[in-house]
Amino acid sequence: MEKGELTQKWRAMSEEIISGVAEWRQQHPKATFREIEAEVDQRLSEMRARMLSDAAIVSASADWEGSEEQPKCPHCGAELQAKGKKKRKMQTRGGQEIALEREYGICPKCGQGIFPPG
Numbered sequence: 001m002e003k004g005e006l007t008q009k010w011r012a013m014s015e016e017i018i019s020g021v022a023e024w025r026q027q028h029p030k031a032t033f034r035e036i037e038a039e040v041d042q043r044l045s046e047m048r049a050r051m052l053s054d055a056a057i058v059s060a061s062a063d064w065e066g067s068e069e070q071p072k073c074p075h076c077g078a079e080l081q082a083k084g085k086k087k088r089k090m091q092t093r094g095g096q097e098i099a100l101e102r103e104y105g106i107c108p109k110c111g112q113g114i115f116p117p118g
């Protein structure tokens with residue numbers, strides 16, 4: 001994804017959140033501070049997860065396909081053999097699960113399947 005595309009996507013997403021919170025506030029005029037906080041946190045953590053996943057996809061494709069250097073096995077240093085893409089589930093610090101499509105490789109020495117770091 002291009003930088004401009006990402007910016008556009010995230011801007012649209014943040015505007016959605018801003019107007020969503022404003023709308024929610026109108027529908028909940030008696031909400032307590034804690035309720036408002038929970039609502040804002042919830043929406044922001046969704047945005048956070050989507051941003052993370054979008055940004056991570058960008059770096060993953062740059063790392064593996066873009067560079068000459070093959071990712072290496074973290075255990076023995078052998079070059080990984082690319083095995084295509086696989087979904088990798090990651091947990092954000094906010095506790096949300098995101099599934100990333102990442103390049104997946106097998107170490108020819110250890111025989112272990114590895115998602116290169118990044």
Ligand SMILES: [Zn+2]
Pocket residue numbers: 073074075076077078107108109110111
């Ligand atoms: Zn290895």
